[in-house]
Amino acid sequence: MMTEEHSLPLVEPHSAGAIVKATLIALAVALVILFTAVLPAEYGIDPLRTGKALGLLGISKASDNGAGTAGRATPVQTGIYTAQPGIYKVDSEDLALGPGEGVEIKYHMQKGVGMVYGWKATGNIQFEFHGEPDQKPRPDYFESYQLDNKVGQDHAYGSFTAPTTGIHGWFWENKGKKEVQIHLTAAGFFDSAKMYSDGPTGEPLTIEDAK
Numbered sequence: 001m002m003t004e005e006h007s008l009p010l011v012e013p014h015s016a017g018a019i020v021k022a023t024l025i026a027l028a029v030a031l032v033i034l035f036t037a038v039l040p041a042e043y044g045i046d047p048l049r050t051g052k053a054l055g056l057l058g059i060s061k062a063s064d065n066g067a068g069t070a071g072r073a074t075p076v077q078t079g080i081y082t083a084q085p086g087i088y089k090v091d092s093e094d095l096a097l098g099p100g101e102g103v104e105i106k107y108h109m110q111k112g113v114g115m116v117y118g119w120k121a122t123g124n125i126q127f128e129f130h131g132e133p134d135q136k137p138r139p140d141y142f143e144s145y146q147l148d149n150k151v152g153q154d155h156a157y158g159s160f161t162a163p164t165t166g167i168h169g170w171f172w173e174n175k176g177k178k179e180v181q182i183h184l185t186a187a188g189f190f191d192s193a194k195m196y197s198d199g200p201t202g203e204p205l206t207i208e209d210a211k
Contacts (some may be wrong), residue, residue, distance in 0.1 A: 049208050075112045075189070082112065089207045097125070097174040097183040103197045105205070106131075106169030107190035109162040115188025116159045119170070122181045124152035129160075131168035149173075158186075167194070 076083045095103055107115065124165045129146040143163065146156075152175070162168055187210065194202030 011027060018093060019203070066162070075110065082114070084113070084189050086189075087209050088187055090187045090210050091185070091190075091193055091197075091205065091207045093182075093184045093205065097172060097182070098179050099174055102173035103171065103195065104171040104202075105169050105184065105193065105195050106167040106202070107186065107188070108167050108192045108194075109165070109188070109190045111162055111165045113189040114159060114161050115186055115190060116170075117184070117186040117188075118157040119157070119182055119184040120155045120171075121183075122154070123176060124154050125154040125172050125179065125180050125182065126150070127156075127170055127172045127177055129156075129168075129170050131162070131164065131166055133166040135162040135165075169193075 011155060075085075091107075093105060095105075097103060109115065125150045127147075130142050130144045130148065132142045145160070145168075160168065170184075172182060190207070193205040193207050195205055196202040
């Protein structure tokens, strides 16, 4: 019995130039998608303004608003400003420390939110500006931002951006022989505030929305 042999058609290999051309086209398409869709949707970066036109910027903000501690939204940073989900808080405290006494005031803040502050005292007082993340690598962990436990100061003014989500504030200690009075004012996007004076359990302070 005779069988017929069928030869397969030959496939011409692509030239190197065609491969390079296809690669460049694929790269160009990927860059277009990156700048028109991915960056606006995922990171809120919209250099071509296509994210706003296509309604993609809201995706980034919506996903950020779903994050945060205790149901609070996370700030959305877009370049030179940071959008916040609500109005900022204000707080004012008057403290009096006798010789050998200390007190601590801390504000709970989400990572990336800001605060402006100022405090004045009737005499030099030792202090430390520090914070404790909600998620500590160990129980005694804290972050020190400013420390003067020698001569002390009678005032401090500044602005602060929380590097971690947690409590951030000051510990003052009167190492002198006279009573020192302190007046503190703070404004920012903090969630709550506590005063610590007699132990690890702090006393909640009343903070208000800015009028």
